[in-house]
Amino acid sequence: xxxxxxxxLLLVLLTSFLILGTTRLTTCIRAVAxxxxxxxxxxxxxxxxxxxxxxxxxxxxxxxxAIVLPWFLTWAIREAAVRREVEPRVGYIASLILGxxxxxxxxxxxxxxxxxxxxxxxxxxxxxxCVIMGLLVLATRGKALIQVVGYLMLENGIYVFxxxxxxxxxxxxxxxxxxxxxxxxxxxxxxxxxxxxEFDSLDSxxxxxxxD
Amino acid sequence: MTAGPLVSLVxxxxxxxxxxxxxxxxxxxxxxxxxAPVLQLHRDLLRLLRKGAVYSTTTTWMFRLAxxxxxxTPLLAGILLPxxxxxxxxxxxxxxxxxxxxxxxxxxxxxxxxxDTGSSFEGMGASRDAAFASLVExxxxxxxxxxILATGQLSLSGMLGAAPAPSLAMVAVSxxxxxxxxxxxxxxxDPATHLELTMIHEVAVLDHSGPDLALLLYGGALxxxxxxxxxxxxxxxxxxxxxxxxxxxxxxxxxxxAVVVGIIESSMARxxxxxVPQFLVAASVLASLGVILQLLT
Numbered sequence: 001x002x003x004x005x006x007x008x009l010l011l012v013l014l015t016s017f018l019i020l021g022t023t024r025l026t027t028c029i030r031a032v033a034x035x036x037x038x039x040x041x042x043x044x045x046x047x048x049x050x051x052x053x054x055x056x057x058x059x060x061x062x063x064x065x066a067i068v069l070p071w072f073l074t075w076a077i078r079e080a081a082v083r084r085e086v087e088p089r090v091g092y093i094a095s096l097i098l099g100x101x102x103x104x105x106x107x108x109x110x111x112x113x114x115x116x117x118x119x120x121x122x123x124x125x126x127x128x129x130c131v132i133m134g135l136l137v138l139a140t141r142g143k144a145l146i147q148v149v150g151y152l153m154l155e156n157g158i159y160v161f162x163x164x165x166x167x168x169x170x171x172x173x174x175x176x177x178x179x180x181x182x183x184x185x186x187x188x189x190x191x192x193x194x195x196x197x198e199f200d201s202l203d204s205x206x207x208x209x210x211x212d
Numbered sequence: 213m214t215a216g217p218l219v220s221l222v223x224x225x226x227x228x229x230x231x232x233x234x235x236x237x238x239x240x241x242x243x244x245x246x247x248a249p250v251l252q253l254h255r256d257l258l259r260l261l262r263k264g265a266v267y268s269t270t271t272t273w274m275f276r277l278a279x280x281x282x283x284x285t286p287l288l289a290g291i292l293l294p295x296x297x298x299x300x301x302x303x304x305x306x307x308x309x310x311x312x313x314x315x316x317x318x319x320x321x322x323x324x325x326x327x328d329t330g331s332s333f334e335g336m337g338a339s340r341d342a343a344f345a346s347l348v349e350x351x352x353x354x355x356x357x358x359x360i361l362a363t364g365q366l367s368l369s370g371m372l373g374a375a376p377a378p379s380l381a382m383v384a385v386s387x388x389x390x391x392x393x394x395x396x397x398x399x400x401x402d403p404a405t406h407l408e409l410t411m412i413h414e415v416a417v418l419d420h421s422g423p424d425l426a427l428l429l430y431g432g433a434l435x436x437x438x439x440x441x442x443x444x445x446x447x448x449x450x451x452x453x454x455x456x457x458x459x460x461x462x463x464x465x466x467x468x469x470a471v472v473v474g475i476i477e478s479s480m481a482r483x484x485x486x487x488v489p490q491f492l493v494a495a496s497v498l499a500s501l502g503v504i505l506q507l508l509t
Contacts, residue, residue: 006378013501021494093493100500107504121508122378 002120004045009126012038012160013103016133016153020095028149029073032156036065039156043163046123053171061159064178069152069185076189077145080196090140102132119164130157142203144192148185155181216455220295223459225287228437229253229430231470235397238474253433260426268419270330278325279424282431285318290438294369297450297458303369308356311368312349315394315438318431319345326416333408337415340485344400344412347492348393354499355383355390359446361506372445377509380446382502387443389495391469395436398477400488410485440469 015035019028040062043054090098106128110121134154138147162174233250240247249255267275292307292314294300300307319341326338358379359371374380393400396413408415417428444465450458483491 003378007381010378010381010505017494017497017501021490092490096490096493096497100497100504103501104504107508111508122505125504125508 005042005120006122008038008042008045009120009122009160012042012156013126013129016130017096017099019137019149019153020099020133021092023092025077025143025145026074028146029070029077032073032149032152033066033070035153035156036069037062039159040066042160046163056171057174060175060178064182065152065156069182072185072189073145073148076192079193080145088141090136095136095140098136099129099133102136103129105129106132115164117164123160123164127157127160127163130154130160132157142205144188144195144203148188148192151188152181152185214455216296217294217299217301219455220459220462221290221301223463224290224295224437224441225434227463229257229433231436231440231466232395232403232433234467234470235474235477238471239478242475242478253429257426257430260429261423263422265420265422265424268329271325271328271419274321274328275325275419276424278321279420279427279431281321282318283427283434285314285321286431286434286438289314290434292368293438293441294372294445295441295459295462296455297373297445297453297462298455299369300367303367305366307367307369308371312352312356315435316345316349318435322416322428325420329419331419333411333415334418336409337412337418340412341416344393344488344492347489348390348495351386351390351492351495351499354496354503355386355446358383358499358502358506361503372442373449373451374446375449376447377506379502379505379509382498382505384443384447386495386498386502387439387446388469388472389491389498391436391439391443392473392476393492393495394439395432395473397436397473399480399483399491402482405482410482436470437466440466444469 012035015031015038018031022028022031040058043057043061044050047054088095103125107121107125110124110128113124115124131154134150134152134157137150137153139150141147141150159177162177230250230253233248233253236252237247237250289311291301292303292311294303323338323342326334326341356371359374360366362374362377362380363371365371392398396403401412401414402410403414405411405414408418411418413432417425420428441462444462448461448465450461453461
């Protein structure tokens with residue numbers, strides 16, 4: 001089980017790197033969908049004995065993060081008719097290298113973090129690096145839709161961190177968080193749609209222009 | 213010393229030209245054609261060896277040196293690889309640097325020969341070759357660093373064949389990317405292109421003919437074989453197998469690598485030249501992830 005969990009965590013990391021390195025919005029959304037699916041499988045491989053709690057968590061996560069949200073984002077890019085990011089503020093190669101730095105920093109911090117319970121060190125490292133890479137995408141990409149993807153990556157990182165205390169957090173809290181994310185992305189999708197209609201572009205840099 | 217390493221080396225030397233053939237055959241079958249026989253390159257080599265060579269009057273001895281260096285350097289590099297899973301024909305501490313240096317030397321002479329012709333197309337190919345090679349090198353060395361960290365050995369014979377670990381999967385994928393770049397296969401370079409403007413490796417050998425071209429083609433196939441043997445040796449630990457079995461496993465693995473190359477070539481387009489560095493940096497990123505993982509565990 002340990003090896004399987006490590007493999008899933010590695011794939012989560014790799015999908016994050018794919019999002020950092022790709023120019024296409026559809027690839028971004030697919031990657032974040034795959035990441036959501038992997039995160040849904042993660043509690044099942046981490047806890048060998050499945051309880052109703054872990055099963056519910058897994059199905060809820062897969063349903064929201066791998067199916068509903070990606071479908072919704074795909075709808076949004078179809079409506080907004082954008083396909084690719086033109087010029088990120090930080091180039092793709094630089095973001096990939098920053099991603100590696102993020103993983104290095106996260107791993108260094110993860111080894112020192114006093115988290116109760118016995119967890120694979122890779123779990124903490126992956127969660128922290130997902131958070132940092134999500135922030136990186138949020139901060140450096142211009143298109144509002146990729147920023148939504150960055151927000152999802154950030155949330156995925158927090159979700160992975162939450163798995164360290166899966167037996168202590170009540171199920172309701174997790175469902176609540178999942179719902180919050182769902183509503184958040186939903187609202188962002190609608191905002192994105194309206195930005196596109198008003199400005200004919202999804203570039204968030206243009207939001208500084210005044211319009212009445 | 214037993215005959216294992218030597219026999220394996222000879223087998224790889226004889227079968228190396230079949231690897232591009234396997235890739236081409238896969239590509240043809242996937243696109244609904246019959247394709248050239250797998251051993252087509254063997255026939256081409258024999259045909260080219262019977263022909264004479266034509267030399268441009270602007271070229272110097274450098275131009276004639278490149279084909280010889282193009283075969284000798286991968287041959288020497290092959291001597292350092294543990295092809296039978298136990299040990300190489302020649303091994304010493306730090307031989308992985310020699311391995312990389314020999315292959316770089318082969319590329320260097322080829323670049324000089326391309327510049328020697330004075331053709332602007334070949335100059336362009338040479339400059340691209342040099343630029344991409346400099347991005348491949350960090351990935352290759354980071355992979356070696358992971359292997360050294362995993363085994364504590366400084367020779368290729370010792371470091372290939374570590375116990376399976378997540379970091380080694382990263383190394384294998386990274387080495388596969390390196391193979392695609394080093395063997396000038398699809399996302400980096402298109403071996404089947406006829407447009408000089410977009411060629412990288414093919415354009416650098418454009419002026420060579422006859423036996424010289426045969427040597428360069430054979431050297432290229434050998435290079436591909438070595439880089440196909442690397443990820444196979446990383447993933448499959450063959451030290452416990454009997455020598456014939458270990459050799460068979462290696463050859464089967466190399467054929468599988470060639471099939472994957474063919475599948476990639478028929479399923480994706482080649483990257484724009486400006487995007488290639490990103491692909492090669494991704495190889496380094498994977499390798500450095502391997503280093504981090506190795507340090508974590």
